[in-house]
Ligand code: SF4
């Protein structure tokens with residue numbers, strides 16, 4: 067028996083949108099961004115005199131079932147932080163980097179934008195304007211639409227995330243192999259959740275390349291997995307670090323970062339050699355099994371053991387369990403994307419889910435779409451607003467053919483960077499310079515940009531920049547000419563549908579002149595291209611989406627009153643003819659089957675089956691470098707406190723986690739004369755940053771794990787909040803990506819660490835970048 | 850009357866530390882409910898591990914402990930609500946109830962602790 071928590075008092079917690087409770091008006095809604103995360107939990111805002119005074123988790127919301135993480139519990143500090151942006155502001159071009167802002171009105175701001183956009187469109191072409199977004203902020207469908215409909219440029223993109231290393235690698239290979247997206251089944255499609263008769267508790271949950279209870283990635287609340295564990299699920303955990311989940315796992319495979327493809331191929335090798343696959347499913351629903359068997363033939367567990375630094379027997383045992391446990395749910399994360407082998411690793415993992423027959427079955431890997439098929443992704447729906455000729459000018463489309471699949475309506479990040487650096491000479495389409503950036507909900511130089519000092523140079527090179535955000539960020543301080551204040555989640559109307567069910571976000575309060583991201587983009591489109599605007603109010607836009615771009619038969623008012631609406635869910639959709647455009651059984655692929663071997667890839671010069679490629683900087687591919695930098699560096703592990711670069715400004719959250727941490731084995735530290743809590747320089751051939759040591763004796767002694775997203779909001783804005791001092795992306799690189807165009811080595815580089823002393827800390831990385839012209843090394847170029 | 854103002858029963862919290870993920874929600878919920886200072890806690894999560902305590906197997910436990918600041922959320926309970934730590938616990942490993950009831954549950958709930966705080 068396990069503790070399941072108490073039942074909530076449903077006389078107090080109602081299932082309509084609003085009620086009175088003592089002095090408070092209670093509003094039941096969805097919290098999503100800002101601040102950011104990948105979820106959108108059900109919350110109750112307690113409002114007095116127009117001000118939110120309290121938050122609670124909504125017990126009537128089947129997404130989070132009453133719970134909240136520490137970031138929402140601390141949401142008042144986000145909403146009423148003294149550094150929140152209150153008004154639109156402008157700054158003279160020559161004052162970039164200086165804290166010299168002038169308050170203006172929204173109308174003045176739009177006048178400036180309109181004038182600049184028209185000038186650039188006329189003299190350089192629409193495509194000279196780039197729109198950039200950050201992950202986990204509620205801008206993922208709004209900015210693509212605003213870019214196409216308003217700026218009428220084909221170039222919307224993730225802000226300098228090298229190799230598009232988040233979700234796009236997985237989504238593109240999923241689209242090719244299965245025509246769909248796959249997510250692990252923790253009952254999230256069913257309103258009765260864990261009590262539902264239809265759901266089956268997974269016997270095995272394979273968690274690969276993520277720590278979902280902290281990251282909550284990809285529209286998925288990680289603690290759902292804990293509920294399954296309480297009900298008997300056992301874990302296969304693939305992760306270089308020990309954490310709570312890997313310590314609990316039945317099989318923990320501690321792989322060397324970046325070797326996922328080799329491990330997945332070895333697991334397939336065992337399953338196929340020992341005839342543990344689901345041959346009925348393979349026969350009926352897959353294409354290319356013989357080719358896969360051949361592709362993994364040479365990847366024996368013994369060979370993978372050497373590559374991955376995992377004992378051979380552990381690989382065999384895990385493979386046997388994954389193949390025989392029914393159901394087996396596959397849950398994979400961003401670590402797959404953040405290595406040059408992203409695409410082949412993804413191929414091998416999809417093969418594992420398919421040859422074990424664990425597709426769209428209760429407790430397996432679900433074929434998932436957005437609730438009511440609502441088009442809210444950058445791949446679909448909104449491209450009607452640009453011409454085919456315009457699409458031809460999207461950066462990266464010609465160089466990387468796989469960009470036609472998955473979330474593909476995005477310009478390629480590294481190609482964009484090189485385009486800025488070369489004034490368009492390096493473009494893979496017509497040559498044109500980048501003249502303007504529209505940056506909404508992104509803070510690349512603090513967060514996602516590999517080789518952050520290089521990206522700093524690039525964003526400052528662009529002649530005109532608009533930044534939309536909630537607080538002053540290093541990115542805004544560095545390069546914004548116009549700075550627009552964005553609303554928090556409770557200050558905007560919106561919807562949430564990644565993936566299931568459909569949820570309403572209701573505006574219940576205001577903050578000075580901050581506007582919701584939707585409202586800002588609607589205003590922009592109404593200024594620049596009014597015929598494309600579905601009205602002037604956000605409600606008009608949402609109603610247009612519901613009526614014309616979804617299967618829903620209700621409007622926004624209905625959704626707001628209900629807060630959360632579950633469409634009818636179907637398992638085994640491929641058997642029932644519910645997936646294909648022609649209504650036939652099967653999958654949305656040319657063969658109608660899951661394509662273990664992808665002929666399309668072969669026709670486009672890529673490998674149709676998985677293969678193993680060593681990380682580009684590693685003990686084996688660059689042995690000389692390894693001598694000087696004898697530790698394997700993995701980056702970006704999440705914490706409970708922070709969502710990427712957000713939340714560093716909140717006193718209570720920060721007190722839990724005041725400093726950037728690098729995890730190192732205590733014996734490695736002993737050899738290096740270091741102790742827990744020491745500040746160390748983490749350095750490679752490109753540059754360095756400093757973080758504090760935290761022991762993790764579950765790491766391989768040759769591997770260290772450093773945090774990302776650190777800046778210091780309490781420090782001088784004109785020093786860009788010391789954004790480069792602890793920035794692990796000083797060490798990562800741009801333009802060294804997978805052949806498919808996907809995957810950069812955020813997770814698999816080399817480094818050394820040594821103690822920070824007064825002598826070796828005279829020139830900080832921030833000083834090196836801002837005062838000394840940056841770090842000197844040769845910047846990589848796309849091949 | 851006990852401190853929570855309900856009746857003569859003593860109340861407490863049963864916590865299943867086997868599935869406590871160390872998410873800090875209980876700590877944050879308590880801090881925000883009672884406006885505690887940065888260094889004050891009504892509940893604080895302790896950690897053991899990760900270590901290989903017995904051979905190859907890893908152990909990694911979190912265990913929330915109640916402090917003397919815990920009132921068992923008397924004002925909330927009086928309104929008919931759950932203690933805010935119990936309400937928000939992400940792994941739903943906390944149970945509020947009478948010590949008698951919780952003690953019965955404890956007998957069949959391995960890796961659990963029963964807290965009878967000062968205020969109970
Ligand atoms: S995951 Fe956390 S931050 Fe995101 S909505 Fe849920 S409680 Fe809020």
Ligand code: SF4
Pocket residue numbers: 875878879882891892915918919920921922932933934935
């Ligand atoms: S019961 Fe209330 S006062 Fe006690 S620890 Fe939990 S939240 Fe804090």
Ligand code: SF4
Pocket residue numbers: 868869870871872873874875876894911913937938939940941942943
């Ligand atoms: S909220 Fe629950 S799971 Fe999180 S630390 Fe507290 S007791 Fe553990």
